[in-house]
Amino acid sequence: MRLNNLSFHSKLGLSGLLITIILGVLSAATLIGLLYSSADSGFNLPEMDKVQAKYSSSLLVGAMKTSMYQHVTVDEDIDLVADWVKQGAINNDFFRDEVMLVMENDCQSCHSRSSTMTGAIPSIPLSNYEDIKRYTERGFSWAHMAKVAHIHLLGIAMLMGIVTLILSISSYQNTIKMGLICVAWITLWLDISAWWLAKFSTSFAYLIALAGTIEIASIITICILCLFDLWFVIPAFFREKNNN
C-alpha cells in the first residue's frame, strides 16, 4: 500500500488529518512563541532568557517571566522576586514588605483561595509565605517533571506515531523516511530530557530550544511531504527506487 495509490476518499480523509496536525503544531509553536517572548500577538521566536527562566529558575520566577508575564506590572517586580528566591526565599522583612506587595499587585487577584473572578486559580494560592515558598525550588521538581513529562511524552508519541506511520507508506526514498522518522523521535526525547537537565545547567535551555524547533519542523515537514505524495507525483530524485 502506498499513499498515492489510495482512493480519492482515503486521500481526502488523510489530508484532513495531516492539515489538522499542521494547524495544531503551528498553534503550539505560536503559543510557545507567545509564552517565551515579550509579544502578546503574532508568531514569535522564543527568547532564550525566558526559556532559561522557565526551566532553570524557580517555578514562581519562571512563570512571572513567561506564562504569567502579561500579569506582571513591571519587569522590576520579577527582579525583586528573583533576588528574594536567590537569597534563599526566607520569611523576612523583605518578603513581607516587598515580595508580598508584588504578589498582591500582580498575582493574588487570581491566585487566592477565595477568588471568584473569571479565570481564578484558587487551587494555586499565593496568599502567604507557605503558599509562595513551595514554588521557589529551582527548575522542575520530581513531581512537576513527572506530571508534565508523561503528558507530553504520551501525547506527542501518539501524534508522532501517526505521522511517521503515514510517512512510512509514502513513496519517498528510504533514507529520507528513516532520517525524518529518527530525527522526529530523537528530538522529542532530547527536548523532554533537557527540561529536567536544565535544572542543573542553564545551557540545557539551548538544547530545549534547538530540539523543540527541529521536532516541530520535522512533524510539519513529514505532514507536508505526505500531503504532496497524496496529491502530486514525487520528483524521481526523491522517489524510492522500486517505485520508479
Add this chain to the structure above:
Amino acid sequence: MKHLPSIKRIPLAIFMTFILQPYQLLASETQLISIQMSQSIHLDGLVDEYWKTAPQLKLRLDKLPYQADNYQGLTSTDVTLKSMHDEEFVYFLVQYPDPTKSLKRFPWQKQKDGSWLQLKDKDQTGHSNIYYEDKFAFFWEINTPGFAKKGCAVACHLINDQGKINGIDQKGITAGRKYTRRSGETIDMWHWKSVRMNPVGVVDDQFVDHVKDPKVNKNWGRHGDNKTGGGYKNNINKDKNGPAFMNITNDGLNDFTITPEQKTAFVDTFQTGDLIPGIKSESFTGSRGDISTKGVWLDGVWTIEMKRKLVTSGKKANVQDVQFNDLSKQYHFAISVFDNSQINHLYHDGAITFTFH
C-alpha cells in the same frame, strides 16, 4: 495553478484557507484608530452616516471580577468602538448588545399600607445587582507603569483570603478597590451612567490615584474630577422615609431620575406599586463634566456617543484627565460594561491602543 488538474487544487486551497489566513488576521487586534473628520458630530445616540467611515474595533468582554450571589446580568458581550476627531474634540461611538434596559436604580415604591419603600438589594459584598442601572466605562492611562500591558487590572485590588485589601478589612464591604501603586500615578475614568447622568448629557469624569486608605478617601483611589456644581443625590425626604421630589411628568423618560426641568415637590397621589425615582441629577460643571454624551437603548443594543476636548483645562487637568495633546502618540485604554450592577462589571484582559490618523 493553471496546469494543475482541478482536483489537485483542493489541498492547496485548504492550506491557503486554514493555515495562512489565520496568521494574516492577527494584525491590529486591539487597536482603535481615530480618523479626522470634516463635519461636526451631533450627539444623538444614533449611528449617523458619518460614523460609517470610521474604522471599528470589536472587542469581547467576558470576564467578571467576582461572582455576585444575585447577579443576573450579562456574562459576555461584544463591544464595538469607533472614534473620530476634529481640531478641538475627540468623539467616540460605543455599541454593545444588552437585552435589558436597566433603569430602576433604587426607586421608591408605594406599599399597600401607603408607606414608601426604597427598593434595594445587596450581594455578598454589599452592592446591588437588581435595582441598579446600566453603565459603561473608559479607563485611560495617564502615567501609570504597566497599564499598557495589564489594562485596568493594574489598578484593581480584590480582597484577599483574609477579606482584606492593603491590610484593611473589607469583607462584606466590597469585592475590590481601585488604586495605583505609587504617588503621582493616575488613571482617567470616564463613567457613563445610564440613569444618573445620561439624561443630563454628561459622563461622570473621574480619576484613580494611589490612595489606599479609606481614612484619606472613602473610595480609596477613586475620585471625581474637580467640579464647580451639579451631580446626583439621593431623592429622600428629611424623615428618610420617602421621596422628597418627583417629576412633573411620569412618561417613561422621567421615571427613574429627576432632572432640574422636571423637579417638583413630592405630592402623594400614587397607587400601590407605583415608582418614584430614587435619585435626582444635575449636569456636572467643571472638570467632572468635561465629557458630553447621549446614549440610546434600542432593540437590545446600547448606542452611546461621547465627546470631549482633546486637551482639557482646569486646575488639575493634567492629573485628572488624559490629554490628547500629541496626535502622533499612542494612548492606551480599557473598557468595561456594567449590566444593572453597582460594581460587578465585564472587562477584558490587557489594554487597547488608541491612535490618531
